[in-house]
Amino acid sequence: MAFKNKAGIVALVGRPNVGKSTFLNAILKTKVSITSPKPQTTRFAIEALYEDERGQILFIDTPGIFAKIEDTLAKKINSLSEKAFSQKLDVIVYMIDHTRKRETEENKVLGIVRKLSVPKILVFNKSDIKRPSYKEQYLFLEDEFDYIIEISALTRSNINRVIDTIFELLPEGKPFADKNSLPTPLLNVNSNTFIAELIREKAFLNLRKEVPYTITTYVDEITPRPNGTLYIKGKIITNSDRYKGMIIGKNGSMIKEIGMAVRKELEVSTAKKVFVELTVEVNPHWEESL
Ligand SMILES: Nc1nc2c(ncn2[C@@H]2O[C@H](COP(=O)(O)OP(=O)(O)OP(=O)(O)O)[C@@H](O)[C@H]2O)c(=O)[nH]1
Ligand SMILES: [Mg+2]
Known part of the structure; x- marks a missing residue:
């Protein structure tokens, strides 16, 4: 029997629209973060608590980082996202949408991820879509990540593998909160x-x-x-x-x-x-x- 002793903070990072919020909702089996086919749907870092017999994961769903920052809204959202990466993180889940070409935007996000020296999981989302796929454009990243997992957040395929891997990487620690006393898994959203x-x-x-x-x-x-x-x-x-x-x-x-x-x-x-x-x-x- 496993003990409830793991606890850590995990940030979901990726360019807009890759499916970070859909993934968080799938993991928590409840809607905590809004989603849409439009980029920068998430506008501030959303904190939600996942718990099972292994311990607790405090997920931070961050707004997707835009390459185009000439408008003030995108600039503000980008900076809110980057602020979320400045706190102490235990694991980074870097999410990629393999159905989209790499482009400069991806390089911008990757630049931020590279600077963070914590264990990193590369997650290819939208595996339910077979074509188009630009996966080969991203495979050079294999060496930089501790794990690579293909999932579909939409169909919930393979998402438990991400959770298993996160728990493997997490340190032991005290629980963040008594989950039973929380009205929702959300920690920073009333x-x-x-x-x-x-x-x-x-x-x-x-x-x-x-x-x-x-x-x-x-x-x-x-x-x-x-x-x-x-x-x-x-x-x-x-x-x-x-x-x-x-x-x-x-x-x-x-x-x-x-x-x-x-x-x-x-x-x-x-x-x-x-x-x-x-x-x-x-x-x-x-x-x-x-
Ligand atoms: N086919 C498919 N669509 C997905 C999958 N995951 C997410 N989507 C869709 O992709 C779009 C963007 O999803 P979001 O979860 O809002 O993406 P996000 O990364 O949180 O986006 P931002 O908040 O803008 O950074 C939505 O239309 C989702 O339904 C998936 O696994 N498969
Ligand atoms: Mg989002």
Whole structure:
């Protein structure tokens, strides 16, 4: 019988869109980090606790690092990501999407990973997709990593091998928290922020082109009503009037779609009836408070 004695901090690193957040959700078997087909969906480092009989892993899901940093939002997100790497880490999981060419962006992330002197696992994600594959462009990395594992975060294929390997590499240590006393595995995200993130996810999934990058989201109120309904009041803030109209949509159709998607997901996860009220506001300076 194994003892619960391992404990360590593991950062998920990779360029945008490789599947870091999908992988974290797959491991925790619950949604802790929002995902979308658009790059830089994750905007701040998300900390979530995994536990089994071997011990605890504190995962840090970082925002994907963009090569293109001329815009202020990407610059801010990149720096938040790099800040996450400056803390004490025990293992790095460097995730690659083999369906995309290497390009300068990958080199930028690799440059950061190379500077960190901790055990590293190279994870090729999206193994469910066979073509196109640029895996041979990445094989030169084999010598630099302690382990190489192919997974599919989406189909959960081989993800347990990553967990086994992490536990092999982790030191012994004290647990970070009593997991049973936590409302969710999330350590740095409260329910307001989580629901705000969910609103942002649904906005990312519905809004086109640059519009997702003009927004941030907030939740002002979560109130259980006497009739058992959960009332949620949230807002989407965008940086100009031009986008406000697009987010509201014709006769409010877009904002309604976003609110409905949030409601549906929350109704499943809370097993309650949920009422979501969303408004759209303009604040050209919201990025400054990120
Ligand atoms: N086919 C396939 N798609 C995947 C897999 N893992 C993730 N995806 C998809 O890839 C897209 C990006 O996933 P995310 O988890 O948001 O990626 P991320 O690395 O967290 O991205 P950022 O937060 O932007 O850095 C989503 O559309 C996922 O559904 C996989 O194993 N197979
Ligand atoms: Mg992410």
